[in-house]
Amino acid sequence: xxxxxxxxxxxxxxxxxxxxxxxxxxxxxxxxxxxxxxxxxxxxxxxxxxxxxxxxxxxxxxxxxxxxxxxxxxxxxxxxxxxxxxxxxxxxxxxxxxxxxxxxxxxxxxxxxxxxxxxxxxxxxxxxxxxxxxxxxxxxxxxxxxxxxxxxxxxxxxxxxxxxxxxxxxxxxxxxxxxxxxxxxxxxxxxxxxxxxxxxxxxxxxxxxxxxxxxxxxxxxxxxxxxxxxxxxxxxxxxxxxxxxxxxxxxxxxxxxxxxxxxxxxxxxxxxxxxxxxxxxxxxxxxxxxxxxxxxxxxxxxxxxxxxxxxxxxxxxxxxxxxxxxxxxxxxxxxxxxxxxxxxxxxxxxxxxxxxxxxxxxxxxxxxxxxxxxxxxxxxxxxxxxxxxxxxxxxxxxxxxxxxxxxxxxxxxxxxxxxxxxxxxxxxxxxxxxxxxxxxxxxxxxxxxxxxxxxxxxxxx
Numbered sequence: 272x273x274x275x276x277x278x279x280x281x282x283x284x285x286x287x288x289x290x291x292x293x294x295x296x297x298x299x300x301x302x303x304x305x306x307x308x309x310x311x312x313x314x315x316x317x318x319x320x321x322x323x324x325x326x327x328x329x330x331x332x333x334x335x336x337x338x339x340x341x342x343x344x345x346x347x348x349x350x351x352x353x354x355x356x357x358x359x360x361x362x363x364x365x366x367x368x369x370x371x372x373x374x375x376x377x378x379x380x381x382x383x384x385x386x387x388x389x390x391x392x393x394x395x396x397x398x399x400x401x402x403x404x405x406x407x408x409x410x411x412x413x414x415x416x417x418x419x420x421x422x423x424x425x426x427x428x429x430x431x432x433x434x435x436x437x438x439x440x441x442x443x444x445x446x447x448x449x450x451x452x453x454x455x456x457x458x459x460x461x462x463x464x465x466x467x468x469x470x471x472x473x474x475x476x477x478x479x480x481x482x483x484x485x486x487x488x489x490x491x492x493x494x495x496x497x498x499x500x501x502x503x504x505x506x507x508x509x510x511x512x513x514x515x516x517x518x519x520x521x522x523x524x525x526x527x528x529x530x531x532x533x534x535x536x537x538x539x540x541x542x543x544x545x546x547x548x549x550x551x552x553x554x555x556x557x558x559x560x561x562x563x564x565x566x567x568x569x570x571x572x573x574x575x576x577x578x579x580x581x582x583x584x585x586x587x588x589x590x591x592x593x594x595x596x597x598x599x600x601x602x603x604x605x606x607x608x609x610x611x612x613x614x615x616x617x618x619x620x621x622x623x624x625x626x627x628x629x630x631x632x633x634x635x636x637x638x639x640x641x642x643x644x645x646x647x648x649x650x651x652x653x654x655x656x657x658x659x660x661x662x663x664x665x666x667x668x669x670x671x672x673x674x675x676x677x678x679x680x681x682x683x684x685x686x687x688x689x690x691x692x693x694x695x696x697x698x699x700x701x702x703x704x705x706x707x708x709x710x711x712x713x714x715x716x717x718x719x720x721x722x723x724x725x726x727x728x729x730x731x732x
Contacts, residue, residue, distance in 0.1 A: 623643050
């Protein structure tokens with residue numbers, strides 16, 4: 272019987288050990304989910320809403336303990352992890368607030384003698400495969416809307432954050448959700464594929480790597496079921512010469528290094544107009560040096576370790592290779608004593624003299640490193656921003672809002688920001704293009720992916 276151990280990046284301690292489900296146990300979970308969904312799908316939307324609101328209250332009530340547990344599992348500073356609990360509650364409440372309107376029948380009254388409407392039926396059992404970097408925010412994007420829509424959910428969380436799945440289950444139990452409408456299962460990659468191929472699973476929501484996304488899409492394709500994929504990014508920012516420079520620096524430093532850069536929509540490359548380039552870089556480096564890298568259980572720490580030493584080593588190699596190819600690092604690592612080779616603790620790095628032949632400007636880093644390039648005009652910035660296989664978010668800093676929209680229309684991205692970044696507005700569609708994935712989470716459009724349309728056409732005689 273196989274198991275997983277959660278090794279904390281904080282100090283290498285074992286946070287938890289969990290036994291992985293057998294193939295038979297995975298099948299049994301899905302079968303229970305199928306049975307539970309048949310009854311849950313008949314529950315009025317108002318009652319689903321009431322239970323989901325109780326879920327949010329129960330979850331937030333455990334915020335302090337959840338935050339400490341999250342820090343130990345994935346290393347984000349304790350000064351920041353409570354924010355994820357609040358953010359999860361906000362996203363859940365937004366989707367709850369739109370459920371009754373979003374799920375009601377679409378009626379047509381323009382044809383006398385007929386009753387015509389489109390009903391949005393639940394699609395059945397939804398498998399959610401969530402990632403570790405924002406384990407509650409990522410999971411809630413699908414879990415709450417799916418349950419509101421009358422589906423049942425099976426959550427498979429990352430092996431780095433399995434306790435987060437258990438926290439969801441505790442809150443749903445406290446809220447009075449009927450048994451088996453929400454279940455979690457700790458399982459291997461092989462058994463995850465088995466779950467996708469189970470004929471009772473109707474939809475898969477996956478957050479993870481591009482390679483993992485291909486595997487999920489291929490498995491779903493064998494059964495003609497839908498899937499939502501969020502697969503990361505190499506998100507760019509463009510700083511125009513007409514921007515509020517101090518605001519741009521403040522936002523972009525945070526957008527680059529919050530959560531040690533381990534965010535799908537973190538800023539990973541910056542293009543700055545030549546007129547403000549030197550001043551921007553100077554201010555950016557000065558602010559970066561103010562970060563305090565260290566033990567994330569210390570309330571004064573605002574930059575914790577990366578999730579694993581291997582992840583930090585990947586970023587170290589990107590930096591080393593870029594410098595060998597002519598890039599210049601503007602951060603003396605000795606300024607961050609906690610940054611040590613062979614550990615997940617890595618100082619934030621700012622690189623200039625970079626170009627698109629370097630991995631650090633092409634491949635997702637998912638760590639605390641940023642490359643900054645000088646551009647001479649909007650056209651050059653647009654070309655460089657689009658020179659990527661990814662397209663999750665992109666951002667511009669400017670006081671010319673007409674230009675912001677005009678440039679945004681030319682950028683290949685799922686979300687276009689102006690004067691902000693690294694943010695998810697639950698009222699807007701969370702989606703990506705190219706290798707950043709497909710589908711849509713959150714917003715009023717999310718219901719389309721979590722329901723099956725059924726048309727009613729009644730002729731009166």
